[in-house]
Amino acid sequence: MLDVKSQENKTAADLCLKSALFNAGASRAYYAIYQIAKHILDTKNYDYKAFIEQNHLNGTKPYSHGTMPFALVDCIKNNFPKSKEREKCISAINVYMNSLYTYRVKADYREENLTQTELNIAINQMNIIKQAVDSLSTCNSNNSGEETND
Numbered sequence: 408m409l410d411v412k413s414q415e416n417k418t419a420a421d422l423c424l425k426s427a428l429f430n431a432g433a434s435r436a437y438y439a440i441y442q443i444a445k446h447i448l449d450t451k452n453y454d455y456k457a458f459i460e461q462n463h464l465n466g467t468k469p470y471s472h473g474t475m476p477f478a479l480v481d482c483i484k485n486n487f488p489k490s491k492e493r494e495k496c497i498s499a500i501n502v503y504m505n506s507l508y509t510y511r512v513k514a515d516y517r518e519e520n521l522t523q524t525e526l527n528i529a530i531n532q533m534n535i536i537k538q539a540v541d542s543l544s545t546c547n548s549n550n551s552g553e554e555t556n557d
Contacts, residue, residue: 409446413439417537420530429521430514436526436533437511440504443540444479445470453482476504487543496539503532 416439423432448455448470455469458478467474480497487493510529514521521529 409442409449413442413446413537416442417533420526420533424523424526424530427523429523429526432526433507433510433514433521433529436529437507439533440507440536441472441475443537444475444500444504447540448478448482451482451486453478472508476500479504483543492539492542492545496536496543499536499539503536507532507536 416435420432420435420439423429423435447453455478458481459465459467459469459474462474462477464474470478480500483493483497483500507529510521510525513519513525
């Protein structure tokens with residue numbers, strides 16, 4: 408279900424750009440990626456609580472915005488064989504997910520408004536992550552829970 412919500416938010420971000428709703432669009436772009444990330448974690452039965460304990464993040468709630476990119480990368484490393492697609496996906500998450508979050512925070516909580524240029528950047532980052540995640544579906548999943556380095 409979160410994959411469907413993710414697609415809805417992706418569409419909403421694109422519509423917001425066309426309607427000059429730059430703040431709303433940045434928020435939707437971020438949540439499109441957040442929801443697809445949570446969808447991946449859920450479908451892979453990712454143990455977020457164990458991730459928090461292993462990384463000494465006691466007191467952090469599962470699926471917190473600050474830990475989500477790191478947990479997603481960990482989940483991908485442990486569930487997909489090493490490949491160009493996997494490494495491209497990890498790189499996209501590492502480079503762009505926190506940037507999307509920064510745009511969302513500015514859009515939702517700051518006095519200043521996002522510009523059209525900033526929303527264009529956010530949508531581009533959303534699309535890069537989404538395409539990279541979609542490319543993982545061509546890889547065979549590893550359900551062992553062991554990091555796959557081969």
